[in-house]
Structures are given as C-alpha cells and as structure tokens.
Amino acid sequence: MGKLRILVLDDEPIVGKRLRPALAKAGHEVDVVATGAEALAAIDERRYDIVVTDIRMEGVDGLDVLRHVRARSPRTLVIMITGFATVDVARDALTTGAFDFIAKPFKLDDLRAAILRAAATLEQDAPPER
Amino acid sequence: MAGLSKWFRFGRRARVPFKLLFARFRQLLDNNTRVLQIFADAAEKQSGEYVFDRTYVEGVVSELFELGNKIVYDLNSITDQRFAGLYPLLDQLRAEAIGDLSGRPVVPRTELCIPFTQIDESQVNLVGGKSAHLGEIASRLEVPIPEGFTITTHAYLRVIEENDLGPAIDAALARLADGDDRACLALGARLREARIPGDVRKAIRRALDAMLGRRRGLELAVRSSALGEDEDLSFAGQYHTVLQVSPDRVLDAYREVLASLYAPSAVAYRRQSGLPAHGLMAVACMRMVKAAQAGVLYTVDPNRPESGRMVIGAIRGLADVAVGGGQGMSTYELSREPPHPVLSYRPSTAQPLVVGRAAGAELAPAAAEGPELRDEDAATIAQLAERIERYFKQPQDIEWAREEDGRLYVIQARRLAISAPSSLPHDLAAQLESAELVLEGRGQVACRGVAAGRTHRLATLEDESALAAVPAGAVLVARLASPRLVRVMPRLAAILTEIGAPTGHMAALAREFRVPTIVDCGDLQALADGSEVTVDADDNRVYRGRIEPLLRYQLVEETGFEDAPEYRLLRRLLRRVTPLQLVDPQSEAFQASRCRSLHDVIRFAHEKSVEALIELHARGGVSGTEVARRLEGELPLNLQVIDIGGGLDPMVASTPRNAPVTSQAIRSAPMRALWLGLTAPGVWSTRPVGVDLRTFLSSAISPALTASSGRNLAVVSDLYVNLSLNLGYHYNMVDAFLCDDREANHIYFRFLGGASERGRRIRRAGMVREILERLDFAARQSGDLVVARLRKLPRAETGGRLEAIGRLIGFARQIDALMHSEERAMEFVDAFLRGDYTLE
Numbered sequence: 001m002g003k004l005r006i007l008v009l010d011d012e013p014i015v016g017k018r019l020r021p022a023l024a025k026a027g028h029e030v031d032v033v034a035t036g037a038e039a040l041a042a043i044d045e046r047r048y049d050i051v052v053t054d055i056r057m058e059g060v061d062g063l064d065v066l067r068h069v070r071a072r073s074p075r076t077l078v079i080m081i082t083g084f085a086t087v088d089v090a091r092d093a094l095t096t097g098a099f100d101f102i103a104k105p106f107k108l109d110d111l112r113a114a115i116l117r118a119a120a121t122l123e124q125d126a127p128p129e130r
Numbered sequence: 131m132a133g134l135s136k137w138f139r140f141g142r143r144a145r146v147p148f149k150l151l152f153a154r155f156r157q158l159l160d161n162n163t164r165v166l167q168i169f170a171d172a173a174e175k176q177s178g179e180y181v182f183d184r185t186y187v188e189g190v191v192s193e194l195f196e197l198g199n200k201i202v203y204d205l206n207s208i209t210d211q212r213f214a215g216l217y218p219l220l221d222q223l224r225a226e227a228i229g230d231l232s233g234r235p236v237v238p239r240t241e242l243c244i245p246f247t248q249i250d251e252s253q254v255n256l257v258g259g260k261s262a263h264l265g266e267i268a269s270r271l272e273v274p275i276p277e278g279f280t281i282t283t284h285a286y287l288r289v290i291e292e293n294d295l296g297p298a299i300d301a302a303l304a305r306l307a308d309g310d311d312r313a314c315l316a317l318g319a320r321l322r323e324a325r326i327p328g329d330v331r332k333a334i335r336r337a338l339d340a341m342l343g344r345r346r347g348l349e350l351a352v353r354s355s356a357l358g359e360d361e362d363l364s365f366a367g368q369y370h371t372v373l374q375v376s377p378d379r380v381l382d383a384y385r386e387v388l389a390s391l392y393a394p395s396a397v398a399y400r401r402q403s404g405l406p407a408h409g410l411m412a413v414a415c416m417r418m419v420k421a422a423q424a425g426v427l428y429t430v431d432p433n434r435p436e437s438g439r440m441v442i443g444a445i446r447g448l449a450d451v452a453v454g455g456g457q458g459m460s461t462y463e464l465s466r467e468p469p470h471p472v473l474s475y476r477p478s479t480a481q482p483l484v485v486g487r488a489a490g491a492e493l494a495p496a497a498a499e500g501p502e503l504r505d506e507d508a509a510t511i512a513q514l515a516e517r518i519e520r521y522f523k524q525p526q527d528i529e530w531a532r533e534e535d536g537r538l539y540v541i542q543a544r545r546l547a548i549s550a551p552s553s554l555p556h557d558l559a560a561q562l563e564s565a566e567l568v569l570e571g572r573g574q575v576a577c578r579g580v581a582a583g584r585t586h587r588l589a590t591l592e593d594e595s596a597l598a599a600v601p602a603g604a605v606l607v608a609r610l611a612s613p614r615l616v617r618v619m620p621r622l623a624a625i626l627t628e629i630g631a632p633t634g635h636m637a638a639l640a641r642e643f644r645v646p647t648i649v650d651c652g653d654l655q656a657l658a659d660g661s662e663v664t665v666d667a668d669d670n671r672v673y674r675g676r677i678e679p680l681l682r683y684q685l686v687e688e689t690g691f692e693d694a695p696e697y698r699l700l701r702r703l704l705r706r707v708t709p710l711q712l713v714d715p716q717s718e719a720f721q722a723s724r725c726r727s728l729h730d731v732i733r734f735a736h737e738k739s740v741e742a743l744i745e746l747h748a749r750g751g752v753s754g755t756e757v758a759r760r761l762e763g764e765l766p767l768n769l770q771v772i773d774i775g776g777g778l779d780p781m782v783a784s785t786p787r788n789a790p791v792t793s794q795a796i797r798s799a800p801m802r803a804l805w806l807g808l809t810a811p812g813v814w815s816t817r818p819v820g821v822d823l824r825t826f827l828s829s830a831i832s833p834a835l836t837a838s839s840g841r842n843l844a845v846v847s848d849l850y851v852n853l854s855l856n857l858g859y860h861y862n863m864v865d866a867f868l869c870d871d872r873e874a875n876h877i878y879f880r881f882l883g884g885a886s887e888r889g890r891r892i893r894r895a896g897m898v899r900e901i902l903e904r905l906d907f908a909a910r911q912s913g914d915l916v917v918a919r920l921r922k923l924p925r926a927e928t929g930g931r932l933e934a935i936g937r938l939i940g941f942a943r944q945i946d947a948l949m950h951s952e953e954r955a956m957e958f959v960d961a962f963l964r965g966d967y968t969l970e
Contacts, residue, residue: 012696014184018694019181025669025683027560105181107181
C-alpha cells in the first residue's frame with residue numbers, strides 16, 4: 001500500500017487521538033479535525049485519498065461531509081464510523097456512496113482492514129500518484 | 131403442562147402461579163449471565179485494541195444498571211419483596227457512575243482517612259488525583275514513596291457540614307462571578323478557623339498513630355490533592371502545601387490547605403478548565419524524608435528530546451529543590467538505555483539557597499565536596515523513573531529524595547511536557563522497514579504498547595526462584611500465560627507467551643500493570659537467547675534490537691491510551707461494579723446489606739432466588755408433583771426437583787409430600803440424560819482422597835447443603851430441565867430442551883467459580899471450556915466463568931452432550947485440588963475425553 005492522504009473527522013477527541021498515531025505509523029499522512037465545518041474546509045483545500053468520518057455530529061454531520069466529498073472529489077473514498085444506534089443511517093450512507101462503514105466501538109485492526117480495502121480499490125482505479 | 135395451571139400460596143398475601151415465578155427465575159438467570167458477559171466485554175475493551183468513546187461507556191453503564199434493576203426486581207418478586215434494600219444500593223452505584231460520566235463526581239460517604247498503601251485509582255473521588263496517582267505508583271509499580279495517608283473528600287464534606295459553610299460557598303461563588311472576590315477571601319478565613327468534626331479528628335489521629343508508631347520528631351508535608359488536580363490538569367501553585375509540619379500541628383495545616391480551595395485564582399482556574407466551581411479537597415499527609423540528596427529527574431531531555439538522554443538535577447545541603455528551575459543543582463545526563471550510564475556531569479555553579487524546603491524532602495546539611503551522586507545511584511533513580519514512564523507511556527518529571535542510608539523515595543511524578551512537533555520521527559515507517567522483524571502477526575495482542583528489553587526465557591512457572599531471577603526491564607518469554615507472572619509484572623518491559631488468550635486472566639493482569647503483551651505466539655525458541663528486542667504490541671510485531679524511534683514515538687502521543695479520559699471512565703466504572711466480595715453463600719457475611727458492587731448484587735440474587743424457589747415449595751400449599759421433592763439416590767446432592775409437567779412419574783403425586791423420590795421416577799428426557807452423566811462410573815470417584823463417597827462429598831460440598839435448606843434445584847418437565855447445582859462455591863447451571871424436533875433443541879451451560887485459589891479456578895475453567903469446545907459447544911471463558919451454548923442438534927446428539935455435561939460437572943468438582951499447573955489442566959482435558967476419570 002502506498003502512502004495515503006487521510007482525513008479523520010470525529011467530534012469525540014479520542015477517536016482522532018487513537019487513529020492518528022496508528023495511521024501515521026504506517027506511513028500515511030493524516031489530518032485530524034473535530035467539526036464538520038473544518039472538514040469541509042480541509043476537503044476544499046487538499047485532495048484526500050480517504051476520509052474517515054463519524055456519521056452523527058452536531059451541525060454539519062457525516063452525511064453532509066460525504067455529499068461534499070462526492071461533489072468535490074469523486075475519487076476520494078469515504079469510510080463512515082457509526083454508533084450502534086445509527087446502523088440504519090450507515091446503510092443509507094452506503095447506498096449514497098460511502099465506501100464502507102464501521103460500528104463503534106471498533107478494533108483498530110478493523111479500520112486498518114477497511115483502509116487496506118480502500119487502498120486496493122484506489123490502486124485498481126488508478127495507481128497512486130505518490 | 132397441566133401443572134402450570136395450579137396456583138399455590140405465595141407469602142402471606144398473594145397467589146402467584148408457579149409458571150410466572152419460574153419465568154422470573156429464568157429471566158434472572160439470563161440477565162445474570164448478560165451482566166457477567168458485559169463485565170468481560172468491557173474488560174477486553176481495555177486492551178487498547180479498541181477505539182471507543184464516551185457513548186460506549188454511557189451505554190455500558192445504562193445497560194448494566196438496567197439489568198441490575200431487572201435482576202433485583204425479579205428477585206424481589208420471587209421472594210415477596212424481601213430484598214428491596216438492594217434498590218438503594220444500585221441507585222447509589224449508578225449515581226456514582228453517572229457522576230463520573232457527567233464530570234460531577236459523587237463522593238462516597240465512606241472512609242475519612244486512607245493510608246497511601248491502600249489507595250488506588252478507583253478511589254480518586256475520595257482521595258483526589260494527586261494521591262490516587264501516588265498510590266497507583268506505589269501499589270502497581272512497587273516504587274517506594276514516603277509513608278502517609280490522605281484525608282478524604284468525605285472528610286472535607288464533613289467539615290463543610292459541621293461549619294454550615296454550604297450557603298457561604300454558594301454566595302461567594304456567585305459574587306466572584308460578578309467580579310467581587312471579597313466573599314471568597316472571607317470564606318478562606320472561615321475555613322482557616324473551621325471546627326474539625328470529632329469523627330474526622332479521630333480518624334486523622336488514628337492515621338497519624340498508625341504512621342508514626344513510636345517514632346518521634348518526624349515532620350510531615352501536608353499537601354492538596356483536590357479533585358481534578360494532577361489528573362489532566364496540573365493546578366500548579368493554585369493550592370497550598372504546608373511543609374515541616376509537626377504531628378501536633380496537622381489540623382492547622384489541614385485547615386490551611388482547605389482554605390486555598392476557594393482562593394479567587396483557584397476558582398478561576400477551575401472555571402477556565404471546565405471543572406465545577408465547587409471544589410472538593412482531599413489532603414495528603416506525607417512523612418518528610420530526611421534527604422542526604424534530593425532533586426528532579428526528567429526521563430527525556432526537554433530541550434533535546436531526540437538525544438536519547440535523561441536528565442537528573444541533584445542537590446545536597448540546604449536548598450530549595452522545588453523552586454528556582456534547578457538553580458543550584460548539579461546536572462547529570464544519563465543514557466535512556468539500561469543500564470543508564472552517566473554521560474556527563476555538570477556541577478552546580480550557583481550558591482545553594484539558605485532555607486531547606488523541598489516539596490516533601492527536608493535536606494540535611496552536608497559538607498562533602500564532589501558529585502552529589504555516585505553513578506550507580508544515579509542509575510538506580512533512572513531505573514525507577516523508567517518504570518514509571520513505561521507505565522504511563524509519557525515522559526515523566528519526577529521528584530526524588532535519598533536518605534543517608536541510601537534509601538530512595540519518589541515524592542512526586544507527573545507528566546513532563548515536551549514540545550511534540552520537534553520530536554516526531556518523520557520517517558518512522560521507512561525506519562521500521564529496514565528493521566529486522568522477528569515476529570509479525572503471530573500471536574494475539576493482550577495489552578498494547580511498545581517496549582524494548584533483553585529477552586528472558588522462563589523455563590518453568592512452578593519454581594519461585596526462577597520467577598525471582600527475572601531481571602528488571604526484561605522482555606519475558608514464557609510458554610504459558612499464567613497469572614503467576616503477576617509477581618514480576620511491575621518490573622517487566624513486555625511479555626510474550628507461546629500459549630494463552632487475550633481474554634485470559636494473565637491478560638487482564640497485564641492490562642492492569644500496563645505491560646505490553648502478546649500471547650499465543652506459538653514457538654518462541656528463537657527468542658530464548660537473551661538478546662535485545664523491541665516489542666510493538668500496537669502492531670503485533672517484535673523487532674530485533676532496540677528501535678529507539680519507535681520507543682520515542684509512543685512517548686510523543688498526547689496521552690497513553692490508558693490515560694485517555696474514556697479509558698479512565700471505563701476503568702473506574704469497572705472497579706466500582708466488578709469486585710466480588712460475597713463469595714461464600716454459607717458465611718455470615720452473605721447478606722444483602724453486605725453487597726458493595728453490582729457483582730455482589732447479582733451473585734446474591736442468584737443464590738437467594740434458587741433458595742426461595744425451593745422454600746416456597748417446601749411451605750407452599752400445593753399438592754401433586756409440583757411440590758419440590760427431594761431426589762435421593764446415587765449422589766448426596768440434596769437436590770430438590772420441581773415438576774412443572776410430566777417431568778416425574780405421575781405416581782409420585784400420590785406419595786406423601788415430604789417423601790423423597792428416586793432417580794427412577796425421573797421422566798424428563800434431558801434430566802435423565804444429565805443424571806446418566808452425573809452418575810457415570812468413576813466420575814464421582816474419590817480414590818485420590820480415599821474416603822467413602824458419601825462422607826467425602828457431603829463434607830467437601832458444604833455442611834449446609836446436606837441440611838434442609840439445600841440450594842440445588844432442578845425444574846423439570848417432560849422435555850425440559852433447568853438445573854442449578856452448587857458444589858462448593860462453584861455453580862453449574864444447565865438449561866436444556868430435548869425433543870425430536872432438532873430445531874427446538876438447545877443446551878445452555880454455565881460454569882462459575884470454585885472454592886479454591888483464583889489461579890486454580892481459572893485453570894479449571896480453562897479445562898472446562900476446552901472440553902466443551904471439543905464437544906462442539908460454542909464456549910466462552912472470562913476469568914473463572916464459562917458460558918457454553920449448543921443448539922439445533924438432533925435428539926441423540928443433544929442427549930449425548932447432556933450426558934457429557936453431567937460427567938463434566940462431576941469430574942470438574944473432584945479435580946479442583948489437582949489444578950496445579952496449566953499442563954496438568956490440559957492432561958485432564960484429554961483424560962476426560964478418553965473417559966478416564968482416575969486422575970492419575
């Protein structure tokens with residue numbers, strides 16, 4: 001797997017805190033933001049290979065982010081993180097273009113596997129530029 | 131099931147159909163198991179493998195207490211409301227848990243003073259962050275700290291109540307919010323004059339006596355340990371510390387520290403930090419060390435984090451250690467790598483200050499010249515510091531003091547703030563590529579983390595001296611994941627085992643001691659050579675050599691995962707709900723009023739519900755087979771049988787109610803299968819003990835079981851059995867349905883506890899799980915609990931498994947005393963499956 005640019009969005013600080021070192025250690029470039037608005041701005045500014053976002057947040061939520069990504073950068077894959085109460089929403093998200101979803105609480109390995117799948121998909125579509 | 135329509139008198143008031151009672155009983159058992167499983171799941175979440183958030187912890191709390199309330203409700207409906215007193219206990223426990231979640235801690239109204247040696251992190255609401263941290267270091271890491279005790283937040287609340295200061299505090303806070311600090315200052319003055327209630331005085335006196343013994347002339351450091359302090363926030367300088375306090379002046383110093391709680395700047399600091407403006411103050415009283423040398427140690431050089439060096443500031447003579455940014459101190463630089471050689475020494479240039487006031491160390495005058503510390507003494511301090519850093523996974527700022535006789539104490543340890551960006555290794559991934567991998571993905575991570583050390587192969591677990599010989603900082607390589615390793619855990623860098631499970635007991639201990647651990651790795655002969663390795667239990671890898679960038683990388687994470695607020699919350703919750711004190715149903719202490727945790731409550735409810743069903747039948751006004759009948763015969767189990775339809779020979783109904791029935795009267799198909807197994811030749815053999823079967827069993831089980839209030843109950847119908855069998859303290863619970871329709875068949879088996887020492891109980895549970903899995907059950911073990919299910923097998927197979935369960939129950943009972951080792955347990959698995967119950 002090549003080096004990927006990943007954006008992590010979650011309003012629970014622990015998620016970003018745990019994900020950043022785990023992903024950065026594997027050599028990926030990781031940005032962590034805590035609000036949907038910051039995420040939209042980050043997506044406008046940089047192109048990400050993968051966006052990992054919680055589905056349910058105050059204000060701009062994960063589905064808004066998903067729609068924004070689909071509009072701005074169709075190549076970017078979105079992995080949704082859901083609380084156990086929002087599995088239905090996650091199914092909707094899959095039908096509206098999310099790549100995958102993971103229910104909280106999850107193992108870091110589960111996310112790693114989802115990212116590996118996403119990376120394989122990206123490579124199939126087009127070899128990474130870096 | 132004609133019998134179900136019968137009604138019998140329940141208590142003195144109502145007639146409740148047995149069908150309903152029994153439904154409640156089964157529900158109670160189900161919920162009981164669910165609670166135990168949530169305990170196990172939540173404990174597993176602590177490995178660091180999981181990402182979870184506050185919502186998860188909230189979910190666990192609400193689910194646990196919902197189940198707890200259902201269990202108590204069901205118990206009370208079975209027992210005519212005899213145990214309604216359990217509701218307030220659940221409410222109290224729940225309020226404490228929710229208080230933690232909401233950041234408005236609930237103070238348990240229990241101890242007034244607690245010695246440091248009895249403090250752990252779970253008591254943080256009583257002792258405050260600073261004391262909890264010190265207690266944790268002393269108990270988990272065996273790091274020496276000076277003797278002392280903490281006057282709790284409960285004592286603080288007693289002071290506020292005794293002096294009726296509640297309204298004054300509210301008013302002062304309101305006025306401070308309007309910019310007027312005079313009321314806060316006046317409040318401080320009132321606290322300095324406050325009357326200390328008699329019970330608090332007495333508790334402090336007792337704690338002082340216990341600490342001082344016959345020693346005279348000791349002095350104390352009396353320091354704040356407020357809630358919120360030192361946990362995530364330093365509160366540097368906000369609260370008072372009083373040093374060199376003679377024992378007869380402790381109350382004055384105590385008042386002085388309390389008064390600082392409402393200093394305007396302290397209130398402002400709390401507000402800015404998002405803490406409640408109302409503070410809670412615990413106060414730590416620590417013996418002042420007569421230090422020959424004292425100082426600080428930074429486990430990472432804050433100015434050059436990548437240099438791989440530790441820094442010690444040391445001083446002797448009369449000087450102030452805590453203040454002055456190390457002025458007047460000599461500086462040692464040591465390698466971070468064991469054995470921590472001294473790389474440089476720079477003597478103090480400044481003149482020592484005149485007044486001796488270290489944070490907890492009184493410095494003895496000294497005239498000697500030359501370096502303050504010998505190199506080996508510096509290395510000893512470094513080793514202690516390394517142990518603390520490894521545990522908290524963060525660079526540490528440590529205050530130490532060394533007495534004339536060489537005894538070393540840690541007086542305080544806190545996180546050392548270093549600027550992370552400059553120290554992030556940029557190309558870690560590339561550096562790891564080039565490192566030599568010894569193991570990758572082979573085992574299962576039991577506790578995350580990264581650590582380096584020399585491997586030490588432990589040949590046997592049985593030999594105490596082998597355990598004692600494990601060097602500090604070693605990466606322990608063992609064949610089995612045994613709880614016996616707990617003895618050396620405080621000094622280990624990491625653990626690798628060939629066999630073991632992340633859900634096992636050793637894994638739980640490793641998490642408690644925060645030792646990076648990978649279990650179930652398979653053959654580890656390649657690592658038996660004492661060479662240096664780096665264990666990366668975050669990524670399930672082991673590298674050859676010491677990979678410094680990787681070790682540093684974990685230190686620059688903002689907080690180690692164990693210290694993330696969510697982990698803390700979960701850990702605190704578990705320490706509140708999971709400890710089990712009520713283990714022996716025969717003891718005097720087995721009472722509702724003695725329940726302290728949710729675990730106590732559910733164990734108590736289980737026991738009492740079984741008892742109640744039997745008693746109800748014993749005194750109830752029902753006729754026929756639905757009365758509890760004593761089953762007599764091959765085994766002295768004092769088993770009562772309740773027939774809810776076709777489970778016993780109809781002839782039984784016409785015999786006197788107190789007349790026993792024999793096993794020939796059993797018509798229940800699943801009960802017959804179980805009984806066949808229970809009575810299989812050899813299963814209850816007592817040959818190793820060499821006494822007659824009946825005598826042995828009735829004495830070994832427990833005297834009360836052979837008396838009239840037996841606790842063993844089978845509720846049966848023609849196709850169904852629900853059996854609760856208590857042998858010693860250990861429970862077997864079987865719920866099974868057996869008929870010609872395979873879709874309807876099920877066996878549910880729960881095995882829990884044991885009368886012996888925990889290590890043996892867990893080994894025995896492991897054996898039971900292994901056997902059940904080989905018999906096609908889906909079995910899960912956590913600690914000494916095994917839960918197994920089997921469904922939808924044809925009649926013959928299901929019956930055969932039930933018989934095997936019967937044999938297993940008998941077999942497990944007798945081998946308890948023989949569970950010396952893990953190897954032995956596995957031999958018993960094979961023996962059992964061969965049908966060899968001789969245990970030789």
